[in-house]
Amino acid sequence: MLDALFRILALTRKELLAILKDPRSRFSLFIPPILQCLIYGYVATYDLTDVPYAVLDQDRSAASVELLAGLDGSGIFRRVANLTRAADIKSTINERRALLVIQIDQDFERRLVSGMQANVQVIADGRNSNTAATAMGYVNSIVETFNAGWRAEHGQAGVPVRLTTRAWYNPNLETRWHMIPALIGTLTLLQTLLLTALSVAREREQGTFDQLLVTPFRPAEIMAGKALPSMLVGIVQATLVLLVAQLWFRIPFAGSFFTLYAGLTVFLLAAVGIGLLLSSVAATMQQAMLFSFMLIMPFALLSGLTTPISSMPEVLQYLTLINPLRYAIDMAHRVYLEGVGLRLLFPELWPLAIMAAVTLSAASWMFRHRLA
Amino acid sequence: MRRVGSLVRKETRQIIRDPSSIALGIVLPMLLILLFGYGLSLDVMNVPLAVVVEDPSPAATELAASFQLSPYFDVRLMTSMPQAQRLMLTREVDGVVRIRPDFGRQLSIGDAEVQLLVHGVDANHARIIQTYAQGALGQWAAKRTVPGHGILSGPVTVQNRLWFNEANESRYFLVPGLIVLIMTLIGAFLTSLVVAREWERGTMEALFVTPVRSDEILLGKTLPYFVLGMIGLTLCLLAAKFLFQVPFRGSVAVLAGASMLYLLVALAIGLWISSAVKSQFVASQIALLVTFLPAVMLSGFLFDLHSMPAMVRLITYVLPARYYVALLQTIFLAGDVWAVILPNVGVLAAMAVVLLFLTRRAIQKKLA
Numbered sequence: 001m002l003d004a005l006f007r008i009l010a011l012t013r014k015e016l017l018a019i020l021k022d023p024r025s026r027f028s029l030f031i032p033p034i035l036q037c038l039i040y041g042y043v044a045t046y047d048l049t050d051v052p053y054a055v056l057d058q059d060r061s062a063a064s065v066e067l068l069a070g071l072d073g074s075g076i077f078r079r080v081a082n083l084t085r086a087a088d089i090k091s092t093i094n095e096r097r098a099l100l101v102i103q104i105d106q107d108f109e110r111r112l113v114s115g116m117q118a119n120v121q122v123i124a125d126g127r128n129s130n131t132a133a134t135a136m137g138y139v140n141s142i143v144e145t146f147n148a149g150w151r152a153e154h155g156q157a158g159v160p161v162r163l164t165t166r167a168w169y170n171p172n173l174e175t176r177w178h179m180i181p182a183l184i185g186t187l188t189l190l191q192t193l194l195l196t197a198l199s200v201a202r203e204r205e206q207g208t209f210d211q212l213l214v215t216p217f218r219p220a221e222i223m224a225g226k227a228l229p230s231m232l233v234g235i236v237q238a239t240l241v242l243l244v245a246q247l248w249f250r251i252p253f254a255g256s257f258f259t260l261y262a263g264l265t266v267f268l269l270a271a272v273g274i275g276l277l278l279s280s281v282a283a284t285m286q287q288a289m290l291f292s293f294m295l296i297m298p299f300a301l302l303s304g305l306t307t308p309i310s311s312m313p314e315v316l317q318y319l320t321l322i323n324p325l326r327y328a329i330d331m332a333h334r335v336y337l338e339g340v341g342l343r344l345l346f347p348e349l350w351p352l353a354i355m356a357a358v359t360l361s362a363a364s365w366m367f368r369h370r371l372a
Numbered sequence: 373m374r375r376v377g378s379l380v381r382k383e384t385r386q387i388i389r390d391p392s393s394i395a396l397g398i399v400l401p402m403l404l405i406l407l408f409g410y411g412l413s414l415d416v417m418n419v420p421l422a423v424v425v426e427d428p429s430p431a432a433t434e435l436a437a438s439f440q441l442s443p444y445f446d447v448r449l450m451t452s453m454p455q456a457q458r459l460m461l462t463r464e465v466d467g468v469v470r471i472r473p474d475f476g477r478q479l480s481i482g483d484a485e486v487q488l489l490v491h492g493v494d495a496n497h498a499r500i501i502q503t504y505a506q507g508a509l510g511q512w513a514a515k516r517t518v519p520g521h522g523i524l525s526g527p528v529t530v531q532n533r534l535w536f537n538e539a540n541e542s543r544y545f546l547v548p549g550l551i552v553l554i555m556t557l558i559g560a561f562l563t564s565l566v567v568a569r570e571w572e573r574g575t576m577e578a579l580f581v582t583p584v585r586s587d588e589i590l591l592g593k594t595l596p597y598f599v600l601g602m603i604g605l606t607l608c609l610l611a612a613k614f615l616f617q618v619p620f621r622g623s624v625a626v627l628a629g630a631s632m633l634y635l636l637v638a639l640a641i642g643l644w645i646s647s648a649v650k651s652q653f654v655a656s657q658i659a660l661l662v663t664f665l666p667a668v669m670l671s672g673f674l675f676d677l678h679s680m681p682a683m684v685r686l687i688t689y690v691l692p693a694r695y696y697v698a699l700l701q702t703i704f705l706a707g708d709v710w711a712v713i714l715p716n717v718g719v720l721a722a723m724a725v726v727l728l729f730l731t732r733r734a735i736q737k738k739l740a
Contacts, residue, residue: 024649028657036665042681043669046414046496050678067528093535095711096698099678118528126537127701128545130414131676136532137503143530150528162485163509165502167492168460175495198653282392285652286565290392293561294400301407306674308497310420310466311413333493 004221011217011225012232015199019229029195033187033237037244040183044306045175051135054081054098056089061109067120070142071102077138093125100124100135112150169254169337180245181336182305184238185328188264189271189299192234193292196275199226201288204279219367226279227272227360234268235261245336254339263335263345266352267328273359274324280366299325327352375584379592383566387596396562397600398607401554405611408550414542416500420465421445422456429476431516435486438512439469444504457489466491467501536621536705547618548700549673551608552693555631556667558601559638560645564659566593567646567735586735590728594639601635612704622703626713630703633720634696638663640727641692647734667693695719 020026053071057064071077080098083089089101103121111118122139124132170177203209212222242260245251275292282288302309302316303325309317320326331348334340342349387393425436440447448465450456456468470487478484488505490498537544570576579589609627612618641663649655669675670684671693677685688694695716702712 022651022654024651024654025657028654028661032657032661035661039684039687040669042684043675045675045679048676048679052678091711094706094709096702112528119531120528121531121533123533123535126534126540126544127705128672128676129534129537129540130542130545130674132534132537133540136530136534140530140532143528147528162483163488163502163506164485165488165490165505167490167495167498170492170495170498173490173492173495173498178493178495194656202653284390284392286569287390287392289565289652289656290396290562293557294395294403297400297404298407301404301412304494307412307414308416308494310418311416313410316407316410337493 004218007217007221008224008228011222012228015225015229016232018199019195019233029191029233030237030240033191033240034244036187037180037183037241038248041176041180041244041249044179046130046134047175048131048134048138049076051077051100051138052080052098053077053100053102054083054089054092055079056083056086056101056103058106059104059108063109063112064104067104067143067146068102070146071139074138074142089123093123096125096127098125099132100139102139176249177251177337178333179305180241180249180251181332182303182329184241184245184264184332184336185267185325186300186303186305187241188234188238188268189325189328190296191237192230192268192271193275193278193296194289195233196226196230196272197279197282197288197292198285199230200276200279201282201285204282205284220364223276223360223364223367227269227276230272230275231265231268234271235264238264251336254337255335256339256341259340259342259345260332260335262342263331263349263352264328266349266356267324267331269356270324270352270359273356273363276363277359277366280363299323302326303329305329321351322355324352324355376588376591376595379584379588380595383592383596387600393562393600397558397604400557401604401607402611404550404554405547405608405615408546409543409611409616412542412546415540416497416504417444418446419444419467419501419504420448421501422448422450422459422465422468424450424453424456424468424470426451426453426473427471427475429479431479432471432475434516435471435475435509435512438515439505439508442504442508442511445508460489460491463491466497467505469505536619543616544618544705545673545701547608547612547616548704549671549697551605551612551631551700552634552667552671552673552696553664554604554608555601555635555696556638556663556693558597558604559635560642560663561656561659562600563593563597563639563642564646564655565652566597567643568650568652568655571647571650572652587732590643590732590735593643594636597639598632598635601639602632605631605635618704620704621707623708626708627700627703630696630699630713630717630720633717633724634692634699636724637692637720637727640724640731644727644731644734647731663693666691670694671697673697692720692723 019029055068057068072079081092083092083101086103089103092098092101101123103123105119108118120143122136124136126132167173200209203212246253274295278291278295279288282291302312302320302323304320309320309326312320327348331345334345334348421439423436423439425432436449439445448459453470456465459465460468468489470489472485472487475484486509488502490501492498534540567576570579613620642659645658646655649658667673670688670691677688677694680688699713699716702709
């Protein structure tokens with residue numbers, strides 16, 4: 001038993017040396033996660049901070065100028081052109097000079113003053129309909145503010161109901177708070193899976209796997225020796241992401257580190273299990289890389305990272321139940337933002353534990369029967 | 373010419389014999405098309421929402437009904453706040469609307485408040501819920517006319533028109549974006565391995581002692597993957613048109629031309645990385661980092677380019693995916709707008725020339 005442990009440790013040491021001795025591979029393991037974390041932290045948001053827009057103001061009245069001042073003063077809308085003819089709208093949008101064109105009709109102020117409904121037309125570039133719809137939402141709320149001001153000045157009653165919103169766990173509703181904890185799971189899955197699959201495939205491609213087999217190592221020991229280093233690298237990467245989240249983006253950590261790392265360990269076991277299973281199917285490094293990539297893509301798309309799971313069709317929602325990343329992201333959010341303890345984390349932990357058990361035992365069967 | 377022909381033949385055989393390249397060229401595009409087309413949607417429907425009515429007044433009941441009528445919410449009516457909060461803790465509902473006991477009385481004074489609690493972990497989702505709740509409230513307010521005060525809808529109304537995508541289908545921009553991802557994967561990820569593999573196995577040196585010239589090696593490596601990429605593109609286009617009915621308003625010739633150009637750029641990047649790095653593992657890591665991830669995050673496919681911080685926006689200018697996304701979105705949804713197409717194609721062409729030149733230098737018959 002003790003011998004087995006020493007053998008596993010020796011293999012782990014050799015594996016770590018193989019990964020870390022090449023400065024380029026060292027670099028590619030630890031710098032990209034930090035870089036990605038930084039870039040995603042800044043980029044991955046559907047909020048808009050700069051919307052170029054053009055105006056076709058055919059009224060040129062005090063009221064229309066006031067309404068447009070509301071847009072210009074928002075800090076979000078940037079006026080790039082004042083159009084003079086309706087015919088210019090088409091080319092402005094088509095050639096992407098502006099995301100929106102706001103058209104105010106000639107009788108805008110007259111209708112307002114006489115108590116009739118006045119119209120403002122907003123034409124948006126729907127090539128990215130999500131961005132366009134968000135921008136139109138902003139215009140609507142600025143017009144709402146204008147309306148409230150107009151009503152107050154002209155002695156009309158306002159809407160008597162206000163909606164006040166409070167958000168749990170993320171008071172300012174920052175997308176970054178959602179994104180970065182999710183990256184703890186996503187980035188470590190990507191690297192751990194790839195690393196495990198590649199380390200076996202490399203030995204097979206270079207023929208050194210056969211050499212390993214003639215040593216006193218048992219297949220299970222080889223497997224453990226391959227799994228441990230990848231898990232260590234995974235833990236280090238998760239820690240790096242965690243550090244960026246706390247020290248750079250200053251996202252408050254609500255839970256306990258012990259809970260997070262305990263959960264991560266179960267998740268990494270599942271990830272390594274999948275990686276080992278893959279590597280027993282792949283004969284070359286290229287195959288290992290491409291196969292793991294083909295798994296990671298659906299894992300990432302069906303995890304709730306970029307689009308909410310509840311918006312997916314029902315069949316796919318069931319598919320997400322066998323996706324380890326889904327649970328890892330849920331777990332990271334629940335520990336990081338909601339601060340739950342191990343007991344409440346149970347619904348996320350047991351599927352991961354089952355996946356780890358299934359993939360690891362399948363991999364060890366494959367190691368014994370297919371490779372050895 | 374014959375030498376190039378035999379190199380192409382060798383490379384093609386390697387692709388066909390290796391199930392993983394075929395999988396990447398054909399299975400992965402199909403899988404992604406189905407996932408993106410059916411699975412991914414930014415449109416939020418049927419949000420589970422608890423509505424807590426603590427006020428028995430008719431106004432409060434009407435308001436609750438307005439939430440129930442909204443197609444966006446799946447409402448669970450209840451009367452106690454602690455019960456609703458428990459549902460929120462277990463994430464059975466994503467939000468709680470609270471109508472307080474004094475709602476009816478406050479309303480008659482003209483200053484009532486409706487409280488909305490949202491589960492904020494998914495900030496984007498939470499904000500959409502907030503907008504929908506505001507909408508449901510507005511619907512209710514519009515139906516209620518307060519005697520003596522006239523209409524409640526604003527003096528100014530906004531008429532929104534979403535050009536190119538009137539129905540606001542997120543699929544219409546996700547599917548063209550997907551083509552960018554697939555072309556990037558086939559172009560850069562697959563080729564990043566091919567030269568590095570020859571270096572790693574020592575077959576590159578064997579290739580050097582043959583009479584082939586380095587631009588012939590380059591051509592032999594490019595052609596088969598170019599064909600694989602065009603197959604992926606065709607699959608995507610067919611799916612976009614027949615499976616998902618994404619409108620196609622431009623011309624196929626322009627689209628094909630732009631795609632070939634982008635594929636050439638992606639191939640050149642992959643080959644360049646591969647011949648410069650000479651290790652399959654490192655090459656694949658770099659390819660992932662400089663081509664695929666930026667194509668998802670920094671190309672304007674999902675996230676708006678204008679709203680990125682200035683530093684990040686500068687980075688996007690050197691990414692070929694940015695130009696290809698602009699081209700595809702325009703050709704698909706807007707048509708052949710030459711003012712958009714020409715500058716973007718120009719940049720891509722310049723990139724292709726520079727990158728192919730760099731790759732050719734890196735492939736020089738020289739031993740380090």
